[in-house]
Amino acid sequence: MDERARTESIRSLPQGDPEEEQQPPGLYERLIAWLAGLPWWAIILGVVAVAVLYSMLTSEAYRRVIQALTDNPQTSTEDLFEVVQVVGEPTMIVGAYVGETQDSVTTVVDILLDKVIDRKEVTHTGFILAEDPASLTIRTESGLFTIPKDRLVEEKREPAPGGERITLTYVDRVTVSGILTKRTDKTYTVRTVNEVAETFDKARILSRTVIPCEQVTAANCVEGEYVTIERQGEIISGTLNTLSNTNISLILEDGSQREMRRSDVDRFDVPTLTVAVNARSANVPVVPGGEVRIAFVQGTDIMEALEELDSLEDVPVPLRYAEGQARVALVGYPTLDEALTATGAGEVNGLLYLDDGPERLAVQSWVEEHPDAGVVLPTPPRECQKGCQVSVKLKDDAITGRVAEETDDTIRIVTTEAEYLEIDRAKVLENRRMEPGVCALNNLRGCNAGIFLTLRVTFQAYALALLLGLIFGLMRVQTNPVLYAFSTLYVEVVRGIPLLVILLYAGFVVSPELRDNVGISLNDEQEAVIGLAFGYGAFIAEIFRAGIQSISRGQMEAARSLGMSYPQAMRYVVLPQAVRVVLPPLGNDFIAMLKDSALISVLALPDLLQLGRLYVSRTFRAFEGYNTVAILYLLMTLFLSMLVRIIERRTRLPH
């Protein structure tokens, strides 16, 4: 009151420079004051809103980063195909092709599912009680059954004493197992593997292998004999996607992608330009002063065809001449057929045919159909590296599959291919858990990278660190000198070493030692969990020690005077109170550990930060990449500190 009165009086005093004094506080100060007055949840909401707004503004970049960070599910098994790849000498691996580099091929050895659609058929014998257009009701020894007619598989009626006996076989239930790829309100789409059995002549067998189970890492591995067999070739057209020394991948018209081995490809063309020549003149060079007659189909763009010809590296002989050396005559024909017949007859030296539509293989087909017409295709049409329209003709394809049945001269093999089934959700009786495989929000078990890895490692490491911290914290409050000394040694040593060094120890010292001497082999993730937990255990031990010591000695004495043993008093009286005290610092340590988990990328783990770095090095978009990483960490930590506050408030004792 006094204070305010005084300031008021000072303000009303005449000032030397009234303008300066009476200016309202600056915008900046007002903003700060306003922000400081906001409740904490409003600040969190504000930060989230800004983050969301920002990411919407730069949505494309963000969509991609987030996809990369959360292990984009689209890049998993969809584009895979079975390959038989010879690795080293006698080992052969059959599996799904994932990708390749100059000198190695990655193959997932995983036969996804062996048996997919399982129909359970049931047979009942009895007497008909009622029949309507939709269903049949029968009475059997074990009761009444009403069977929908659309599920009937077989029906047999025979006269019997007391009426007509009927034997019905119907589909009781159909079990579909596979990977859930899409979920709507009404349907599930499940990717299953359809087994296809084909019978072949045994003479066509190329190779036989038995795949023993230890070679195959899949959980549902079935040991079995696999054979590779040749099969009729086919022609596929599409847009070239990738081309390497060993593989070709095409994007087909329906948008799907198809990959094949170069060794399986019989002919691989970029049929924008086809050059056909007269067989007799195929090796006769043009003499100076001579004439070159070139046929074309009227209506096609001959000028572009000539340009394409110019850029050919190896022009076929009868069309090869120096400028001004020979006279060129272009001869148009109304149809391709006539042009080709004329070429065969020698009326022209060669034919240029340019078509990138559906007719682009017409010349080849004609030549194949008329082997005696005297037309040859000397130069394979030019190849392109990416994006052009291509057709691929597979030479007799080889298929690999499981032997189902074998006689003296035929063999039946089972191959698998993906099939998508849409299932009415209303009809689903039972929904069992999916196998790990595809990373998706409905199957996090398959998510092994990015934010999922960060969270998983943090949670596991924190649980372990809590356990370590509790044990060492309890040891720190003991009077037993050995326990006290040992725990103090742990705490002091570990607290004094940077976490990064501890992680490197876990990964490159402890783990190899364990493997070589004890035979326990840890994977990178386990090493990271152990390193983080060991490093944080020391801090958590100190938190527990302080928490236990903050509980007055009277509590322990009261518990002991009631006849409780030391462990009982700890367990029922001291620890529950200590835990309340230590919850806030434990929460802070959890948040700190979430952030420190970014260090695990030194163990070659693809955590959130590591994927962000990969994104940046791939795209040079450092701003977007690191922003996304930072915002994701921030969102997680904000969420966690909110959780810590709520827990803190919930566990507060009433007064």
Place this chain on the structure above:
Amino acid sequence: MARGTEPIIQIRNVHKRFHTLRGTVHALRGVSLDVMPGEVVVIVGPSGSGKSTLLRCINRLETIDSGSIVVDGIPLKGARNINKVRAEVGMVFQSFNLFPDRTALGNIVLAQRVVRKRKKAEAIAKAHDLLAKVGIPEKADAYPGQLSGGQQQRVAIARALAMDPKIMLFDEPTSALDPEMIKEVLDVMLALAKEGMTMVVVSHEMGFARAAADRAVFMDGGMIIEEGTPDVLFSNPSHERTKLFLSKIL
């Protein structure tokens, strides 16, 4: 009582030293005391005279250096299962020491379940009975922080009684309380004494001592200076030190 002639607590020539950084404190110097079953003994004495230490030695919250203490026929030194002895000896502290994270009911139930292994329903029924006995049946669901000092101390007494102890030790149970709350606690203790509970009480409440105690003991400097009936000790002490002390507190 079945063993009316055998003392239930036998303390013989007990010495206790505390070793601290500042030196050694000889807190008990040859204390001997017998307490008969059903007897109520009040201990008085100046601050630092070793009263609390003596009580704490009786249920071995402190170990003794020499001498012997036998409680209910079991020598405390080297007793294999000290927790059994402790369960027979209830203790009430000056600072209550209730478990702050449990309700009054929970405080009374816990040790019954953990130590006496009673069924939950049985333990809860017993706790309600005891709360009624100490006069606060309506506070069963209150946390210690929500209770007054007198109520807390009564919950603490109920908690100790829940173990069905043969002996109750009280270490200045009312000295942390406001005057108007002292009476409610003393009434509970008085009722307990009337029921024939063996009690050793450190307290300077003369009224209580006169009304309830069979014997009063004066301690000073870690030794028992004088003992006798409360009336004789308080009104007609024979020792100079006792007279000096009583003149200070009366």
